[in-house]
Amino acid sequence: MTLTIPTFNLESIGPWITLSIFAIAILLADALSPKGNRAAAPILALAGLAVAGIQTASLWGKTGTDFARMVYVDNFSFFFYLVFILGTGLTVLISLQYLKDYGKNLAEYYALLLFATVGMMLMAAGSHLIMIFLGLEVMSIAVYVLAGLFREDARSNEAALKYLILGAFASAFLLFGMAMLYGAAGGTLFLNDLPAKLAGGFKPLTLLAIALLIVGFGFKVASVPFHMWTPDVYEGAPTSVTAFMAVGVKAAAFAAFARVFFLAFPALQPDWTMVLWVVAVATMTLGNIVAIAQTNIKRMLAYSSIAHAGYLLVAIIAANQLGVVSLMYYLLAYTLMNLGAFGVVILIGRQKDSYLSIYDYAGLGAQHPVLAASMALFMFALAGIPPTAGFVGKFYVFSAAVQAGYIWLAIIGVMNSVVSVYYYLRITVLMYMKPAEADLGPVSFAPAVTATLALTALGIMLIGVFPGFIYNLAMNSVKVFPGL
Amino acid sequence: MQLPILSILVFFPVLGAVLLGFLNRKDHRLLKQVTLGISLAEFVFSLPLWFRFDSQTAAMQFVERYNWLPQYGISYYVGIDGFSLLLIMLSTFLTPICVLATWTDINHRVKEFMICLLTLMAGMLGVFVALDLFLFYVFWEVMLIPMYLLIGIWGNPARRVYAAIKFFLFTMFGSVLMLVAILVLYFYAGKATGTYTFDLLKLYGLNIPFQMQFWMFLAFGLAFAIKVPMFPFHTWLPDAHTEAPTVGSVILAAVLLKMGTYGFLRFNMPLFPQAAHYFVPLFSILAVIGIVYGALVSMVQKDLKRLVAFSSVSHLGFVMLGLFTFNAPGVQGGIIQMINHGLSTGALFLIVGMIYERRHTRMIADFGGLSTPMPIYATIFMIVTLSSIGLPGLNGFVGEFLILLGAFKTNMTYATIAATGVIFAACYMLWMFQRVMFGEVTNEKNKDLQDLSCREIAIFVPLLLFIVWIGVYPSTFLNKTKATTDNFVALMEKAKATKVSLFHGDKGDAR
Numbered sequence A: 001m002t003l004t005i006p007t008f009n010l011e012s013i014g015p016w017i018t019l020s021i022f023a024i025a026i027l028l029a030d031a032l033s034p035k036g037n038r039a040a041a042p043i044l045a046l047a048g049l050a051v052a053g054i055q056t057a058s059l060w061g062k063t064g065t066d067f068a069r070m071v072y073v074d075n076f077s078f079f080f081y082l083v084f085i086l087g088t089g090l091t092v093l094i095s096l097q098y099l100k101d102y103g104k105n106l107a108e109y110y111a112l113l114l115f116a117t118v119g120m121m122l123m124a125a126g127s128h129l130i131m132i133f134l135g136l137e138v139m140s141i142a143v144y145v146l147a148g149l150f151r152e153d154a155r156s157n158e159a160a161l162k163y164l165i166l167g168a169f170a171s172a173f174l175l176f177g178m179a180m181l182y183g184a185a186g187g188t189l190f191l192n193d194l195p196a197k198l199a200g201g202f203k204p205l206t207l208l209a210i211a212l213l214i215v216g217f218g219f220k221v222a223s224v225p226f227h228m229w230t231p232d233v234y235e236g237a238p239t240s241v242t243a244f245m246a247v248g249v250k251a252a253a254f255a256a257f258a259r260v261f262f263l264a265f266p267a268l269q270p271d272w273t274m275v276l277w278v279v280a281v282a283t284m285t286l287g288n289i290v291a292i293a294q295t296n297i298k299r300m301l302a303y304s305s306i307a308h309a310g311y312l313l314v315a316i317i318a319a320n321q322l323g324v325v326s327l328m329y330y331l332l333a334y335t336l337m338n339l340g341a342f343g344v345v346i347l348i349g350r351q352k353d354s355y356l357s358i359y360d361y362a363g364l365g366a367q368h369p370v371l372a373a374s375m376a377l378f379m380f381a382l383a384g385i386p387p388t389a390g391f392v393g394k395f396y397v398f399s400a401a402v403q404a405g406y407i408w409l410a411i412i413g414v415m416n417s418v419v420s421v422y423y424y425l426r427i428t429v430l431m432y433m434k435p436a437e438a439d440l441g442p443v444s445f446a447p448a449v450t451a452t453l454a455l456t457a458l459g460i461m462l463i464g465v466f467p468g469f470i471y472n473l474a475m476n477s478v479k480v481f482p483g484l
Numbered sequence B: 001m002q003l004p005i006l007s008i009l010v011f012f013p014v015l016g017a018v019l020l021g022f023l024n025r026k027d028h029r030l031l032k033q034v035t036l037g038i039s040l041a042e043f044v045f046s047l048p049l050w051f052r053f054d055s056q057t058a059a060m061q062f063v064e065r066y067n068w069l070p071q072y073g074i075s076y077y078v079g080i081d082g083f084s085l086l087l088i089m090l091s092t093f094l095t096p097i098c099v100l101a102t103w104t105d106i107n108h109r110v111k112e113f114m115i116c117l118l119t120l121m122a123g124m125l126g127v128f129v130a131l132d133l134f135l136f137y138v139f140w141e142v143m144l145i146p147m148y149l150l151i152g153i154w155g156n157p158a159r160r161v162y163a164a165i166k167f168f169l170f171t172m173f174g175s176v177l178m179l180v181a182i183l184v185l186y187f188y189a190g191k192a193t194g195t196y197t198f199d200l201l202k203l204y205g206l207n208i209p210f211q212m213q214f215w216m217f218l219a220f221g222l223a224f225a226i227k228v229p230m231f232p233f234h235t236w237l238p239d240a241h242t243e244a245p246t247v248g249s250v251i252l253a254a255v256l257l258k259m260g261t262y263g264f265l266r267f268n269m270p271l272f273p274q275a276a277h278y279f280v281p282l283f284s285i286l287a288v289i290g291i292v293y294g295a296l297v298s299m300v301q302k303d304l305k306r307l308v309a310f311s312s313v314s315h316l317g318f319v320m321l322g323l324f325t326f327n328a329p330g331v332q333g334g335i336i337q338m339i340n341h342g343l344s345t346g347a348l349f350l351i352v353g354m355i356y357e358r359r360h361t362r363m364i365a366d367f368g369g370l371s372t373p374m375p376i377y378a379t380i381f382m383i384v385t386l387s388s389i390g391l392p393g394l395n396g397f398v399g400e401f402l403i404l405l406g407a408f409k410t411n412m413t414y415a416t417i418a419a420t421g422v423i424f425a426a427c428y429m430l431w432m433f434q435r436v437m438f439g440e441v442t443n444e445k446n447k448d449l450q451d452l453s454c455r456e457i458a459i460f461v462p463l464l465l466f467i468v469w470i471g472v473y474p475s476t477f478l479n480k481t482k483a484t485t486d487n488f489v490a491l492m493e494k495a496k497a498t499k500v501s502l503f504h505g506d507k508g509d510a511r
Helices: A010-032 A040-059 A077-102 A108-123 A129-147 A153-184 A194-198 A204-221 A227-234 A239-264 A266-292 A298-318 A323-347 A369-381 A388-401 A405-434 A447-465 A467-481 B005-021 B028-050 B082-101 B110-129 B133-142 B144-154 B158-193 B210-227 B236-243 B246-271 B273-278 B281-300 B302-323 B328-359 B375-389 B396-411 B411-437 B452-474 B473-508
Strands: B060-067 B072-079
Touching: A010 A040, A010 A194, A010 B060, A040 A108, A077 A108, A077 A239, A077 A323, A077 A467, A077 B158, A108 A129, A108 A227, A108 B082, A129 A153, A129 A204, A129 A239, A129 B060, A153 A204, A153 A227, A194 A239, A194 A266, A194 B236, A204 A239, A204 A298, A204 A388, A204 B281, A204 B328, A227 A239, A227 A298, A227 A388, A239 A266, A239 A298, A239 A323, A239 B110, A266 A298, A266 A405, A266 B246, A266 B273, A266 B473, A298 A323, A298 A388, A298 A405, A323 A369, A323 A388, A323 A467, A323 B082, A369 A388, A369 A405, A369 A447, A388 A405, A388 A447, A388 B158, A405 B144, A405 B158, A467 B396, B005 B028, B005 B060, B005 B110, B005 B236, B028 B082, B028 B110, B028 B246, B060 B133, B072 B082, B072 B110, B072 B133, B082 B110, B082 B246, B082 B328, B082 B452, B110 B133, B110 B144, B110 B246, B133 B158, B144 B158, B144 B246, B158 B210, B210 B273, B236 B246, B246 B273, B246 B302, B246 B328, B246 B473, B273 B281, B273 B452, B273 B473, B281 B302, B281 B411, B302 B328, B302 B411, B328 B375, B328 B396, B328 B452, B328 B473, B375 B411, B396 B411
Parallel strands: none
Antiparallel strands: B060 B072
16 A cells, blocks of 8 residues: 655645744743743744745735645635734734733743634635634634633633633534534535535535534624623633634634635525524624623623624625625724724723723823824724724625625614614713713833734724725635635 | 815815824914914815806816726715805805804813814815715715714713714714615616716616615615704704804704705705605605794794704705705705805804803893893894894895795695794794893893904804895805706606606516
8 A cells, every 4th residue: 555645835834834833932932041031922923923924925826725635725815814914913012011011921822822823824724624623723722721811810710711611612513513514425524525515415414514513603703692702701811812812713713604604505505694694683783782781891892893793794694705805804904993992901901900991991082182092993993984994894794795685684784883883982982071080090001002003093094095905805815716 | 187176175174184183282272273274275275166166067067086996986086066066165164164163162172173173174075075975975974973072072061972972873873774775776786787886977867666766765865864854853953953062063053964955965866866756745744844843842942052953953944845846946945045054053053152152051041131231242143033034135035935936836735834934933033032132131140241252253244244145146156056956957857757657667577
């Protein structure tokens, strides 16, 4: 018996390798450097991300698969690589001072962030369900640990435990769904092969598999009714990790979600859109309505992230080219605006998160006008008010829905964004229209966080006013879905 | 090459706002002076529009067009016709006056106030010049934020937040439905003609099935009806007006409400003409109800500002009634009445603001006999009151007369009921005036009130000038809108003629 090793090209997974090597280097540097000196870790992490970014850019335009068809090499993945890299990079920037305040500026933190990013990339590029599962686990395990970073803090522990247990459940569902699919398709899990194989398969089994996959992905994107963990985990986890979860994990899960459903189940679209329609409406509505009642800013942003998952599901339901474009654009915009908002939360929350109530924002407009203005910008962007990227994202999403004929879904969606305006506006009301309840005291503007706020604010306006460039990039990427 | 006047008009205030950002926030005087300079410059920039406007043609003028998102059929496309010309002139004319009115009124966070004011101005002008639906929607929403902040930060401490949020949510509610309708229209037009575009002029005259027109008219109409505001969507208006700072009320009344009526004229009616004809009874009845209801409610107000606010509901009812006649006098009257309302009600809010600054109350009962200590104030107040009532020789008469003329041609009943609104207006305005200005000075505190300062008189002089000008020689203004109106009326006539066939076609298509 001869064993053949398929040819492969390491270049096509260059970003993964780079990030893994840098993550290991961070750990080694930490082990070898004198105790207490951790300045190298974040710098290494940023350097790794930069290199990975350059590699991704140089890969742009390539098409095909590699590693025995296990990995897609296409613009869709590369676009998401860039979103992940951006998200992780900004997370590193907002983490520095925050972790120092807690005495937790550990090298492991940065290594785990990079590993999680590799997992996300696997999810976006996996062409075989097992690859996607592997990516999901690589990412999730790293994030479980990150959520529990503050060992001494009960809430952080609770968050990590909750996320781990429920996440394990969701993974099991996902895996079980894949197993069903394996049976239904007669022994293949390649996304490209699935449609043909499923055509002759036993349909109820396929449907069951799809349902289980929806559970698994639905958990990761925090859609109703699999959202229960979100507020507690978002509240308990370190704020920087919450930001990372809200943008990175969600983006990765949506990338895989879109890829699997558009490539593997185009024929069954009527079946799964029906389910997702209900899920999307429930997700938007519950997220937005419950967010109104929140007084903790992190919980509010958690519910807002649930609502945004609902909007993003609309893009998947639309199942057209515009839908995918809107998904990609929206996730990029969401990464920027959410990380910006969490950056402000970190700045205001100082001294070990003692100021996390939304009422701590009262009077901010008078005391720190620029900080308040940037928070207002993030809030307006999240609410989807032009000329920010948030508006363009929603515009794309709802145009995709209208184009696909889901006018009611679009109407429910825009109504929801009116509801969301209420709680986003409340932050601006507090900042500008209420006197400070107590003197806020000095806010220490850590340079890295300030830079993040400037970058994200600029980015939101830039891609909001000139959306053409990103639109073209995304449009370039949807060619991987020939069926749409 | 022609100067891009419209773009300059839209973006110059934004530049000004950025400039203000670099000024010392402590130096209130400088901030106000710079803003005044910017707004005056803006007015000067808008003058060429007036003088170089060709009133013989209904075509769009001063057109500028650049690709924005060509992949999507979105362009930066601006231009004006007779309808928008007058409203733009009104906006640029009123802004310096507003800045002047803030001189002593606004004393905290002046920098932010002026930035909001200038951004608001950019948004307003953007709405009036946009000829691309996407661009229009962007400006329409952008303008919400500064107005919301104006009400919420500088308004009356007691209920400003409530009023600001109510304003924002009401407007947003209407406009998001409009967004869906815009998208539906976009995809429908794209499928029907093969070119996907948000270009308004290309979307005019599209043969849209009646049923679609019906729903889209309602979706657009809701957004605009809330903004106008038409009865029964007016409930945000008294709150927003009463709680807003004086200047906020002036801009809200004079310009922002006009966006609603302008929206009907520019978008609703030409885009969905058959539905517009279909909805004439509904909207006319709502307009008439608004006229009478607004007047009756004004009559019982105890608060001067609330009274003026409700009178807006009544006046805007007239405008809507005029527009929905689809004949030349009605439409022209509607447009001139928009300008009139801007001048008169703007002036009334300024008058109320000035007395509030002196006495810190707006309750009618707290005043009485003010004409004794404040003769100049009384004179100006009188002229403005009469203009608001519609006394011949002043501007209000021209607008209301034309509207009623148009309305009588189409439906006697509406016109008759609406005419009673004129009488009611005389009642509540004159009664209010009598209680505030005439008689003995009943309240000790009113004895030695300061009469108007030179600055305050300077604010009113241009307003009064135009109040009289429009009243005596309205042709200056009517001429500018004539060609556009004729074109609009012809378009609506044509649509009416094709109505039947569309109905048939529609019925024929239905399963």
